[in-house]
Structure formats: C-alpha cells, structure tokens
Amino acid sequence: MRDLITSIDSTRLGFFRSILEEEGIACFIRNETTAQLTNIFIGPLQPTLCLVEDADFERASALLVPHQSEEVCTAEEWLCPACKESNPASFEVCWKCQTAKNE
Template sequence: MTPVFVDPDLTRVGFAKNILESAGISCFVQNENTRSLGVSVMGFSNPALLDPALFVTDETQVEAAKELLRDHFATGAATAAEWTCPACKESNPSSFDECWKCQTAKPQ
C-alpha cells in the first residue's frame, strides 16, 4: 500500500483524513500512536518511519486522493500577512476580521 499523506503531526493527518472522507474516499491512519516511541523501539534509529501515515483502502483512488490533498494543502499554505489594529496597535492574524484585543474592525 502507498501512503497518500505522511506528517509527524497527527492532527494534520487527521485533517487530511477528514478531507478524503468528505470526498467519499475511504481511508485509514497507520502509526497513530507510535510517534512518541521514537528511537526507544529496540534501537530503531529512523523516527520518521513512525510518523502517522494516511492510506486509502482502494488502491485505485491513490492518485485522486493525492491530488485532492495536494490541491487543498497548496491553497491552505498561502497565507496573507498579519495586520495591525489601527486602534490598539496589536498584531492580528490575517484571518481575523476584528482585533482580538479590542474588537476594532479590520481595516479594508
């Protein structure tokens, strides 16, 4: 079987799993609990092999799953710059429509 998504962060792998399941692609996660073992497994020296990995149950859907995840994560990776609140000068993530500190609206 070929993994369609591997990441040391189980949360990201779970998110990728949700994306595929929402598209009707059956999948499962391998190594959900092994990442914390690290090099302690009988002298195992490659902890990257213990990273959580996402697999599809139908091998004919591997390319479709990879493409879906590639498209999603490529779009999600591009983030706009943070903005500074004109009222309190606090830095805010680009996704916030109002200042987290004083609730002033994001300038246009």
C-alpha cells in the first residue's frame, strides 16, 4: 500500500479514485468518513488516496496530472520539518509522522 494524495477535499480524492479505478488501478480513500473528526491528541484525520499496489504509483501519478492544478503538478517534493522525511508535493502532511507541511 502506498499513499498517493492527502487532501482535506474528499470530493477531489473521490474524483481521482474514479479515474484510477477506470484504468484498473486498485485504490481506496483512507479516513474518508472520519475527515471531520478532530482529536486533541492526534489532530485531524485527513483523507488520503492510497494505492493497493506500490508498483502502480508512477502510472497513477501520470494519470492524475491532467486533472490537477499547475501548482500541484509543478511543485517539488518537500522535507518534513519534524522528521526530515521526503514527501511528494501533493501531500499536505508527512506520510511518516503526520506533521503538517510548512507553507
């Protein structure tokens, strides 16, 4: 399993999921129904579009490029301010420690 895109916009993730499913790429949205919940200790549970097979990452990313804004498509990867892990530009929180991206 590999995270592809994390976003507070679950509608956008649902659209992306439908594109990938039409192309036969197995995927799901983690935290789809819990996005509005907030816990003092762990913060908001952000919806994340996940791929079942890691090997589908490059193909899935390429399929979604035409449906993303220029800002998302041209942005570079970012380093997490907490754990220094590299994250794809589309991620709004670190995949490893869930720290929010600095703007």
